[in-house]
Amino acid sequence: MKENHPLKQAYSRSAYPLVGHGKRNVQVLKDALAGVDGDLDSDMYGSGKVIEDFEARMAELLGKPAAVFFPSGTMAQQIALRIWCDERGMRRVAYHPLCHLELHEEDGLKELHGIAPVLLADRERTIGLADVEQMPEEVACLLLELPQREIGGQLPDYDELVAISAYCREKGIKLHLDGARLLEILPYYGKTAAEVCDLFDSVYMSFYKGVGGIAGAILAGDEAFAARSKVWKRRHGGDLISLYPYILSADYYYSRTAHKMAQYYEEAKELAALYNACSGVATKPSVPVSNMFHVHVRLPKEQLESILLSICENTGIGMSSYVAAAGEDASCFEVSIGDRYAGVPKDALRQAFRSLAVQIQSLAARA
Known part of the structure; x- marks a missing residue:
C-alpha cells in the first residue's frame, strides 16, 4: 500500500493501533543503545x-x-x-x-x-x-x-x-x-x-x-x-x-519481549474472538495458535478500507494499516499482537467493534 494511502496515514496517526510493538523509527535504535557503555568495542x-x-x-x-x-x-x-x-x-x-x-x-x-x-x-x-x-x-x-x-x-x-x-x-x-x-x-x-x-x-x-x-x-x-x-x-x-547496531538492538528487544509471548498469545485469542463475533468476519485460524492471525471479511477491498478508515477516525482504534483483496467480494488483513495491544482502552475497543459490526451489517442490507 502506498505511503500516502488514507488508511495507512490514519492508522499511523491513530491513538490506539492494535498490532505490533510500535513505530519503526530511529527511536527504536536510540532506546536499544541508551544503556550501552560507549566504550564497548564493536x-x-x-x-x-x-x-x-x-x-x-x-x-x-x-x-x-x-x-x-x-x-x-x-x-x-x-x-x-x-x-x-x-x-x-x-x-x-x-x-x-x-x-x-x-x-x-x-x-x-x-x-x-x-x-x-x-x-x-x-x-x-x-x-x-x-x-x-x-x-x-x-x-x-x-x-x-x-x-x-x-x-x-x-x-x-x-x-x-x-x-x-x-x-x-x-x-x-x-x-x-x-x-x-x-x-x-x-x-x-x-x-x-x-x-x-x-x-x-x-x-x-x-x-x-x-x-x-x-x-x-x-x-x-x-x-x-x-x-x-x-x-x-x-x-x-x-x-x-560491524553488525553491533543490529546485535545490540536484537539483545535489547529480545530481553524486553521474549517473556511476553504468552501474554501476546492470550491477547491474540481475545482479539480474534471480537472479530469472529461480527457477522461476515472470520479469522484464520478461527482460534489463533500464536500471536498472529488473518482477518477475512466478506466485503470488497475498497469497502473494508472505508470502514476501517471510519473506525480509525471516529474511535482512535487502528485495526490495520492495509487491506488486501481476497477475491472479488472478499478482503483480508494480518494481525500480529505486540506491546501496543495491552495499552488499548477496553471501552474504545468495544466501541470500535460495535462500529465494525454495524457498518458491515449496513452494507450487507443494501447489497
Missing part, C-alpha cells in the same frame, strides 16, 4: 565479544552447539539450504508453496545457488507427515515454517512435527526450521525453544518480527554447520565490518 568482521557472546546465548536458547548472527534471514536460510544440499550432493529441497523463499526472495535460492524446490501440501494448510512420505522427488532438506505466516500463522500438531522429524532422520533428509517467529509458537506448544529445535538439524530465528529489533537473524546448528555458514556469510557479503 565486532569486526564476525569476531569480537559483542557478537560472540550473543551468538553463544542464542545457541544455548535454541539448544544447538553453535549459532551465527546474520544481517538478514533471507541470507541465513539460503545458506542453510545450500549447506545441506552440498552435504548430500543434491540440489533439491522441499518446502510449502507459500514459503518465504518461494514468494519474497526473487528466486534467490534458484538463481544464486541453483537449488530447485519441491512444493509440498497446498496453499490452505501446513505440511503433514503424509506429504513428506509421498514426496515425488528425493530432496536434501525439508524446510518447515512455524508458524506458516501466509495462511494466518497455522501450525501442525506437535506430534506431527515429531513424526516428520523421525521420518526425515530415518531417510537422511535434513530438517530446517524457518523459525522467524519461533518464540511466538512456544506458548501454544507448551515447549521450550530448545525442545522444538531439537527436532531440527538447523534453525533460523528473526530479531525484528515478533521480537521488535531493527534487523538481524540467528542461524544455529552443529559446529561444522556453523563453520560452513560463516564461510557462506562472507561469500554473500554478510560479514559487514
Whole structure:
C-alpha cells in the first residue's frame, strides 16, 4: 500500500493501533543503545565479544552447539539450504508453496545457488507427515515454517512435527526450521525453544518480527554447520565490518519481549474472538495458535478500507494499516499482537467493534 494511502496515514496517526510493538523509527535504535557503555568495542568482521557472546546465548536458547548472527534471514536460510544440499550432493529441497523463499526472495535460492524446490501440501494448510512420505522427488532438506505466516500463522500438531522429524532422520533428509517467529509458537506448544529445535538439524530465528529489533537473524546448528555458514556469510557479503547496531538492538528487544509471548498469545485469542463475533468476519485460524492471525471479511477491498478508515477516525482504534483483496467480494488483513495491544482502552475497543459490526451489517442490507 502506498505511503500516502488514507488508511495507512490514519492508522499511523491513530491513538490506539492494535498490532505490533510500535513505530519503526530511529527511536527504536536510540532506546536499544541508551544503556550501552560507549566504550564497548564493536565486532569486526564476525569476531569480537559483542557478537560472540550473543551468538553463544542464542545457541544455548535454541539448544544447538553453535549459532551465527546474520544481517538478514533471507541470507541465513539460503545458506542453510545450500549447506545441506552440498552435504548430500543434491540440489533439491522441499518446502510449502507459500514459503518465504518461494514468494519474497526473487528466486534467490534458484538463481544464486541453483537449488530447485519441491512444493509440498497446498496453499490452505501446513505440511503433514503424509506429504513428506509421498514426496515425488528425493530432496536434501525439508524446510518447515512455524508458524506458516501466509495462511494466518497455522501450525501442525506437535506430534506431527515429531513424526516428520523421525521420518526425515530415518531417510537422511535434513530438517530446517524457518523459525522467524519461533518464540511466538512456544506458548501454544507448551515447549521450550530448545525442545522444538531439537527436532531440527538447523534453525533460523528473526530479531525484528515478533521480537521488535531493527534487523538481524540467528542461524544455529552443529559446529561444522556453523563453520560452513560463516564461510557462506562472507561469500554473500554478510560479514559487514560491524553488525553491533543490529546485535545490540536484537539483545535489547529480545530481553524486553521474549517473556511476553504468552501474554501476546492470550491477547491474540481475545482479539480474534471480537472479530469472529461480527457477522461476515472470520479469522484464520478461527482460534489463533500464536500471536498472529488473518482477518477475512466478506466485503470488497475498497469497502473494508472505508470502514476501517471510519473506525480509525471516529474511535482512535487502528485495526490495520492495509487491506488486501481476497477475491472479488472478499478482503483480508494480518494481525500480529505486540506491546501496543495491552495499552488499548477496553471501552474504545468495544466501541470500535460495535462500529465494525454495524457498518458491515449496513452494507450487507443494501447489497
